[in-house]
Amino acid sequence: MIRVEGLVKDYPMAGDTVRALHEVTFEIPTGSLAAIMGQSGSGKTTLLNLLAGLDGPTAGRYWLNGRDVSAFGVVEWSRERNRTIGFVFQAFNLLPSMSALGNVELPLVYRRVPPRQRRERAQAALEAMGLAHRAHHRPTELSGGQQQRVAIARALVGDPPLLLADEPTGNLDAETGDEILNLLAALNRQGRTIVIVTHSAEVAARCQLVLRMRDGRMLPAAAGGGA
Amino acid sequence: MTWADSLRTAWAGMWSSKLRALLTMLGVIIGVAAVITLVAIGNGASQAVASRIETLGTNVLFVTPGPGTPFTTRQVAYIRDNTPVARVVVPLLNSGGQLSVGTSTLAAPVVGTTPGYQALGAIHLAAGRFLVPADITFNRDAVVLGANVSQALFGAGNPVGAHVSLLGQRFTVVGVLQPVGQGPGTSQDNSVFIPLPVAQFLLSTQNLSAVLVGASSPTAASQAQDLLTNLYTNRFGSASSVTVASEDQVLATLSATRATFTNLLAGTALISLVVGGIGIMNIMLVSVTERTREIGVRRAVGAVPEDVVLQFLLEAMVLSLTGGALGVGAGLVMVHLAPLFLKTPAVFTPSAVVLAFVFSTLVGLVFGLYPAVKASHLHPIDALRHSG
Structure with a gap:
């Protein structure tokens, strides 16, 4: 699903450049439940941004879902995110002015799905998350766990093959976090590739594939657990 | 994102903060109402002049000392x-x-x-x-x-x-x-x-x-x-030293003065419309900053920069056009009330409504463009990281 070769990312900083990623190379096969693990400052967020096309690499190559996306521009990446990648954030990032249903519909809006059809699909996605009865509530009226499930419904509504989750349990208590992880694991068993970025060893332990990062470098796979 | 979706979002956004939207539109409302009212008063004055043409007959000369x-x-x-x-x-x-x-x-x-x-x-x-x-x-x-x-x-x-x-x-x-x-x-x-x-x-x-x-x-x-x-x-x-003019000529001069007067009034009103536009731009810039995170989320789920431009531009235009419509309503009320208070006739002209609408549309476009483009230039990462 994801193959990366010699990925480098430099940031200009006060007339100098700081290298956030040093020639990172790895592969995440389709159908994996993978964790990218590292302390803050290890470069894992930078890597996630590059994988999502939210930022461009300084050097290196990237194949996503079998296609070379290294040279993608802003518009191509927008389309790619819309169709291939579902996003789950630590802070949920639901739009407060919209109902849960409206939030879940959002990716379909940018895919130009007609209103009635996208309403039905969003409703179905919420149902799958066990939130059908909360469809018309605003995010602020929902608990943290519910908000994150709405966010997962939003990530899944367009049926993307890849789910990128950035510290999805970071803002949740242990029990709710566990529920979310169970949910992600279940989605993985249905065949979806899931990549979780985390600093937590506990979360990483739930994954089959663990990529460890430190100081902008990928540590040898031998150091990880997993399958 | 389609136009209809952007429009629906813009409308919902305005409706969810009615007071703020109303205050933002106030400049445009006053501007449009002022254009319609002042043009009507100017026209009223001109027609009053025209109605005097028959008063003295057309064969009369005015000999007036300088x-x-x-x-x-x-x-x-x-x-x-x-x-x-x-x-x-x-x-x-x-x-x-x-x-x-x-x-x-x-x-x-x-x-x-x-x-x-x-x-x-x-x-x-x-x-x-x-x-x-x-x-x-x-x-x-x-x-x-x-x-x-x-x-x-x-x-x-x-x-x-x-x-x-x-x-x-x-x-x-x-x-x-x-x-x-x-x-x-x-x-x-x-x-x-x-x-x-x-x-x-x-x-x-x-x-x-x-x-x-x-x-x-x-x-x-x-x-x-x-x-x-x-x-x-x-x-x-x-x-x-001494002007000799027919009544027609005197009236023509008078009408020209009135026309200048009407244009001056309309110009003043249009300036207030522009000021109203600056008010909209101001609020749109605040709105872009407030909704930085929303822009990031929309970009993350697939919005291209053009979608963001369209969204914010339409919001500005919904504000200015709604303001324009309310302004036309207020203007019509004023046209009926002005003669009672100012003891001057006011003659309503549909072209003033068209003028006011065209200008409020332009105001929305011109003053909405900069905030919209600014929003679309936000980097999605920075936008997502933005707290608030």
Whole structure:
């Protein structure tokens, strides 16, 4: 699903450049439940941004879902995110002015799905998350766990093959976090590739594939657990 | 994202913060209402001028002294002697004065003139008589009231024989004119007429405001105009010392002045519309900053920069157009209320609505563009990381 070769990312900083990623190379096969693990400052967020096309690499190559996306521009990446990648954030990032249903519909809006059809699909996605009865509530009226499930419904509504989750349990208590992880694991068993970025060893332990990062470098796979 | 979706989002956004949206639109509402109201008042004034065209007939010339030109009663004889085509020559001394009867008072234009004024054919009596030669000869304190003046001071009653106080003198009402039109200001319905010598005495002047020359035909009027222009240019050495103009020309000048006035009013109103646009831009910039995170989320789920531009541009336009629509409503109310408070006619023109709408659309486009483009340039990572 994801193959990366010699990925480098430099940031200009006060007339100098700081290298956030040093020639990172790895592969995440389709159908994996993978964790990218590292302390803050290890470069894992930078890597996630590059994988999502939210930022461009300084050097290196990237194949996503079998296609070379290294040279993608802003518009191509927008389309790619819309169709291939579902996003789950630590802070949920639901739009407060919209109902849960409206939030879940959002990716379909940018895919130009007609209103009635996208309403039905969003409703179905919420149902799958066990939130059908909360469809018309605003995010602020929902608990943290519910908000994150709405966010997962939003990530899944367009049926993307890849789910990128950035510290999805970071803002949740242990029990709710566990529920979310169970949910992600279940989605993985249905065949979806899931990549979780985390600093937590506990979360990483739930994954089959663990990529460890430190100081902008990928540590040898031998150091990880997993399958 | 389609237009319909952007529009729905923009509308919902406005509806969710009604007070803020209303305050943002206020500038445009006031601007549009001002354009419609002020253009209507300007038009009303112009039409009032136009309605006077018929008042004095088209064969009448105005001979008016320039500032500083000595122009006394002797000019009447001078003009009569030198202008054989003139049918009537009537001196005018225009002034203003406070009329009072008992406790009721009224400010009105006061015209000092001679019985010849009636021969111009513009006035018709409702009661009594106009000024007669004896009024001039014996300096009688006689006054003829315009229809509105009579109505205001005496109501429906017949005031002939009653006394009014004017310019510190007690006058006897000798006649009342029939109403001619709805013109405000100096229309003869609102004026009073007194004998010229009496007016000159009370105002302590020998000068005249103008001499009216009535010819028997437009051709004769035109001849008389050329003749008098030459005569006065030779006599005073300058064409501007005394102006000789037909009533049409006077009205044309007056209309041009009114048009300038209307344009000035409309221009002022348009400026307030532009200020309203700046208000919208201000709030849109705040909105972009407040919703940085939303922009990041939208970009993350697949919005291209054009989608973001469209969204914010449409929001600005929804604000300015809703403001425009409310402004048109407010303007229509004002057009109906203005005549009651300002005592000036207001004539509504649909083109003012079109003008106001076109401008409020432009205002939304122009002032919405910068915030919208700014929003689309936000880097999605920075936008997502933005706290708030």
